[in-house]
Amino acid sequence: MLKPILREILEPIVELCINILAYTKPKIHRQKSIVILRTDAIGDYLLFRAFLSEVRKAYSNHHITLIGNSAWKPLYEYFDSSYCDNCIWINTAHFQTKHIYKKIKILRHIKQIGYELLINPVHSRDELNATLASHINALSKIAPQGDDVNLSPRKKTRHDRIYTTLTPSTKDIIFEFYRNKEFFEHLLQKPLETSPKLHLHCPPTRAIPTKKPYGVLFIGASAKYRQWSIEHFAEVGAYLMQNHKHNILICGGSADRESGAKLTQILQPIAKECGQSLCNLAGETTLVDLAFLVYNGNLLVSNETSAVHLCALLDTTIIIVVSNGNHLGRFIPYPKEIRDKYYPVLHPFITANYARYKELSNVFAYKSTLDINDIQPKQVIDVIEQIYTKEQK
Template sequence: MQPAFSREFYFGDAIVRATGAVERIGSSGGTSNIPLWQKRISDGYYTHLLPTSPGVTFEFLRNKEFFEALLGQLLPITCPSFDGGSVPLPEEIDRPYAVVFPGASVPAKRWRPEGFAEVTRHLASRYGLAVVLAGAPAERILAARVRELAPGIDLVDMSGRTSLAQLAGYLSRARLLVSNDTVAVHLAVSVGTPVVYLLTGAITAGLVRIRPRSLPGPKPFTPQGSNMPSR
């Protein structure tokens, strides 16, 4: 089974063909990642192609659509959310802050450290915010470079020091996230934190504007989060 809407000829489709499975189920999909002539060929690799709705939609809803077609029934599920208000903050975070995520798993998705350093200076000088740098352990060198380029700014480097649950908790009380195309963007959306989402233009297939929804006003700063309102 290959649920991806934006299929790829030399990876997903080729693997499906190589399995030789009796039943090979896929999405009729689009042509974001595959030329039409290749798609016409690889459509034949599947025994069943499930129909899809026209236009562009959020990836979560696209996957939901696939499994509804597969099962033949509507699925009563909504976009995921997460309450991170119970996650305690470290002592270094003692005033209102923004989170900056300068890394990404794919180098082509990374904005330059100089740009992130300029953002941290702006957040501090214009809005009086502390800045929390977040990222995976392998991205500590990027965070160190941002710190080097932004001397004198109140930066708290949490790179490699958080679990996903802790990161969601920190994001839930942040005034803002500035991030590359990473998991942090999805976590911030799930806890209702505004996001500035940076795209280098290297990878854009499947991007869609999420429907506008109400965002909370300025969040009260509560270091331990014990009295954070639920969303």
């Protein structure tokens, strides 16, 4: 009871101190300049990035700066670096309380340039985004009306006062690519036919360590409650090796090394028995490496995470995504017109009540507390069997 009260009292004081310490006048006032602010996760970036080209076309004679999350810097540099003239990369961990010095240093850095226009396309703005937007020096600032899922209504109202324009936002839950499209159509004042597709444009950065056919098991996710168990992944991996003669690549982030080793230990005897190759790459690949691996594979089985968005927008491999319904309607499922070889395996409660999709998407659009491990391996295996049976006809 005491902690929330203390937080309520101390937060404005800390914020005021940071504002005072970060204060500096702009050293450069850049004519015909735009700054785009996008600090959310990799999946958010992948469903936004196509609109960078639209901004570049509309403001061809402007200097464009992107302030982005360093987590997706490699993807930006590979796919989109031609659209912006300058980038400022933010390590979001530095905005935790224990990194106040680094936070002030970054804020002082971004305040040194005065821009004509700030474009902040983030619909669900959070504390980090709001703080950065308030410290950017720009004559005009534009953002979508958005929602208050990441900020209290009081805080959002206060932060929204910094904008000269808030564009209308549809109240319904819609797929995130279309949410971005809605904002950029308002910004550019014209309908857009933008495609979210990604295109690989040079040889792989590393050799693919197995031969086709192969399946990728992506075991990572941003939160524990979004991670399917290693034992469940193992059953699917064993099925792919035993029934479809697939080689297996295990992928994930650096935090998934231990889980990758555990899955390898379970599957190694089965791989040996079947004569299939098994390679554990958890924590060993860059995002661009991962793009090539999933692009050239036959099948991706993954938690609902950035690997799914990367694979979906490359438009190649069959994707099977295991999800407890988190972000239902916003990030999952993909609309058929964007990606057809995409098969969500959802929590049994959602599957049983799918006729109530609109109601469920409003409940789970921002977070689901359903246990992802209620989804059984057989549900995933049945989907794979249906896909491969259909392909053989």
